Amino acid sequence: MPFIDEPTRAESTCQTIAIIGIGLRAPGDASDPEKFWQMLLDARSARSEIPKDRYNVDGFYHPDPERLGSIQPRHAHFLKQDFKVFDAPFFSVTPKEGKAMDPTHRMLLEATYEGFENAGLRLEDVSGTQTSCYIGTFTGDFPNLQARDNEGPSIYHATGLSSSLASNRLSWFYNLRGPSMTIDTACSSSLTAFHLACQSIRTGEAEMSVVAGANLMFGPDMSILLGAAKILSPEGKSKMWDANANGFARGEGFGVTILKPLDAALRDGDTVRAVVLASAANEDGRTPGISLPNSEAQQELIRTAYRRAGVDPAETGYVEAHGTGTQAGDPLEARAILKTIGDQPSRKFELYVGSVKTNIGHLEGAAGVAGVIKAALAVERGFIPQNLFEELNPQIELSDNVKIPTTLTVWPHSGPRRASINSFGFGGANAHVILEDAASYLLRHGLSGRHATVSKPRLPQSTSSNASDIGSESETTSSISPEEPCSKLLVLSANDQEGVKRNVGRIIDYLATKTSGQPLSMTDLAYTLSSKRTTLPWKSSQLLRHQQPSPES
Incomplete structure (x- = not known):
């Protein structure tokens, strides 16, 4: 059977998965x-100077990477x-155990709770289910710091610091019975985890899956190592495919x-946020250097993913590139994307390529899932965000229909909005x-079924990006959907009294910042708060008698 060089429209070989x-x-x-x-939307960067509560950058900074024990960038993304703040009792953790835990594990517990809330799943809905966790x-900054204190380990340090507990503790607290594992493939860790989660669902090992990426920075050690390898940007800026790219900027997040x-x-x-058509993973194999990407291997991977999806890559409108901003890696990734998705004879509209690393830095182990979330929001809301970009790397040649978005851009066509996310680790x-x-x-x-897709996106008034090409597809809609006047009961609960106050603040913020042309249904909001939130000991309620309430009401 001849090898199919380029995927064409065919029946999907993958079970379709929803991001809920x-x-x-x-x-x-x-x-x-x-x-x-x-x-x-605002094309802002989260870059900041390294905070003093992490470490004193003045004690390690030196512009020369050959200087032993030094770091070059004074900036990153934090x-x-x-x-340090953690609600230990809520997560069934004693104060001593919480103190010994890696803050990465603590914040994973919190971010996962927020993910379940976003899905409208209560604790009792997920407890005991065949849910996998990847x-x-x-990096492991906190365990490395604790390893230096050999005189003071507690009985909780073994379970509090082990990377395996990043996943296993989530499965323990939420009582998830599917496969549970922590993945380290360097910078592609969380996208590899995403692929494995899809596989666990497709093979029947799991009926649902939690996929997460995590990264926190506490000390200079990893920056010293990465700086010595000459892959960090001295400016602390990730410049994807840019002529001035000089390495990646570190970032943290979940x-x-x-x-x-x-x-x-x-x-x-469930409300479907986006549909996963296919996922795939592979390895570079032998290259001139272990950290040098293999463009051919990436091309093979992309073709495999599109064959599994059964869709034409010429119909993809956006690629979320790995885009670390290195002079070696960027041209190789660009070649892979152009040869498989961009340079398609059947392409009838433009392909845009960007990277969230220009906004929030390289989240390393969490970079892949950050790219998935950006792409999911883009296909859901119909906008391709602006890349922070100046001038194309001369080693990269883009065809006329492949562009880096330098303004906030409406989706380039009215058909299905499809996006690819690409990721690779420095080990291949x-x-x-x-x-x-x-x-x-x-x-x-x-x-x-229920979904949150915006059919005709409109430019949010608060954005500062230039979106001059948004025209006929835009429509003006009220931020609150028209409803028959009636009272709505908003029910809130929390683990303590202060938590109730925080939840009230979150609702006020939500009402004040509702954007992106999505109508707000007060009926849906009231239903979600009463039926799609875990009932906790402290409760509060507010009767709204307004058809279109203001945040103050």
Whole structure:
């Protein structure tokens, strides 16, 4: 049987999977998915100077990478949340155990709870289910710091610091009975974890899956090692495919996606955020150097993913590239994407290629799932965010129909919105995922169900990006859907009294920042708060008598 060089339209060989929940804690102001999306719309960067509460950069900085024990960048991308704050009793953790735990594990517990909430799943809904858990991590700053204190280990340090517990503790607390493992393939860890989660569902090992990536930075050690390898940007800026690219900028964050078979999601009334058409993973094999990417292996991987998906790569409108901003890796990845997705004779519209690393830095073990979340929001809302970009790397030749988005751009066509996510680790482990917007997929297959796809995206008024090409497809809709006037009861609960107040604040923020042309149904909001949230000891309620309430009401 002859080898098919390019995938063509064919029947999918993959079970279709739905993304039904998203949780995200990204650097800077991007503390949740909505604030992250707003950061992308505004084309902002979360870059900041290394905080003093992590380590004193002045004690390690030197511009010469040959200087032993030095770091070159004074900037990176850090969370604004206080990593020291943790509700130990809620997660069945004693104070002593919580103190010994890696903060990465603590924040994973919290981000996963937020992912389940986003999916409308209560603790009792997931407890005891055949749900798998795959966590992508890479560095281990906190365990490395604790290893230096050999005189003071507690009985909890073994379980509190082990990378295996990043996944296993989630399965323990949430009582998840499917496979549970922590994946380290360096920078492709969480996209590889995403692929393995899809596989666990497709093989019947799991009925649902939690996929997450995690990264926190506490000390200079990893930056010293990466700087010595000359792969860190001295400026602390990731410049994807840019002529001035000089390495990647480090970032920290947590991303969570909740996956479920599409037919099960439709049966259970879940809101489908995006559809996973296919995923694939492979390895570079032998290259001139172990950290040098293999463009041919990436091409083979992308072709495999599209054959499994049964869709034409010429119909893909966006690729979320790995895009680390290295002079060696960028041209090789560009060649792989162009040869498989961009330079298609049947392509009738432009392909846009970008990378979230220009906004939030390289989240390393969490980079892949951050790319998935960006791509899922893009296909759902119909916009391709602007890349922070100046000038194309002269080693990369783009055809006329392949572009780096330098303005906020409406999706380049009215058909199915499809996006690819590409990721590779510095040891040669590659992964690729293909997404489609939920509305188009359901329509093409004669299915009906709940989804959040924006059919005609409109430019949010608060964004500062230039979106001059958004015209006929835009429509103006009220931020609150028209409903018959009636009272709505908003019910809130939390583990303590202060938690109730925080939840009230979250609802106020939600009402104040509702954007992206998605109408807000007060009926849906009231239903979600009363039926799709775990009931906790402290309760509060508010009766709303307004048809279109303001946040103050």
